[in-house]
C-alpha cells in the first residue's frame with residue numbers, strides 16, 4: 710500500500726517511522742511518502758496561503774502549489790484515490806477538490822466531530838488504522854478478530870476487558886471463568902462483557918445495531 714502525504718510540517722509525520730507502521734514500512738509492505746508542499750512554491754517566501762475571498766478570519770491554502778504537487782505525485786504513480794483531510798487554516802481552495810475530483814476519486818475525510826489545528830494528526834490516525842489491517846502487519850492474523858468494530862459475533866461492540874499474569878495484583882484477582890478452560894463459557898463471558906461495556910460507553914452503537922445481531926442474552930443484560 711502506498712500513502713502520499715502533502716504537508717507544510719513534514720516532521721509532524723515522524724511517528725510513522727515508529728512501532729507497527731514503522732516496521733511495515735521497513736518491511737516494504739507500506740510505502741509512505743511525505744512531501745513538503747513548499748517544494749512546489751516559487752516565491753521567495755514559499756507562500757502557501759492567502760486571505761479568503763469574501764472576507765473572514767483565517768487563511769486559505771492557495772490552489773497553485775497543491776495543483777503542482779498533486780500533478781507530480783500522481784505522475785509518479787500514486788494510487789488514484791487521494792483523500793483530503795481538511796487542512797490547516799480554513800482549508801484548501803475549493804477548486805483543487807473540484808479539479809481533481811473530475812478525474813480521480815477524491816474523498817474528504819473527517820476522523821470525528823472535533824477540530825484539529827491541521828490534518829497531520831488525522832493522517833497519523835488514518836494511516837495507522839489502515840496499516841494494521843494489511844496482511845501480516847499485526848503479528849497474529851487472529852488479532853483483528855475481536856477488535857472493536859470487527860465483523861462477526863462481536864460486530865458493532867467494543868472489545869471487553871482483558872487480563873494477563875499475575876493472577877493476583879494488589880489484592881485483585883481475575884474473573885474465574887477465564888481460568889476454567891471452558892471455551893464456550895469464555896466466549897459467552899467475553900461477549901457479555903463487550904455488550905455491557907458498549908452499553909455503558911457507547912450507547913449510540915447499541916441503538917443503531919441490527920436487532921437481529923443481539924441475542925437473548927444481550928437483551929437480558
Ligand code: 6GU
Nearest residue numbers: 794819820821825827831
Ligand atoms: Cl481530517 N482534519 C482536521 N483539521 N480536523 C479534523 C479532522 C481532519 N477530522 C476531524 N477533525
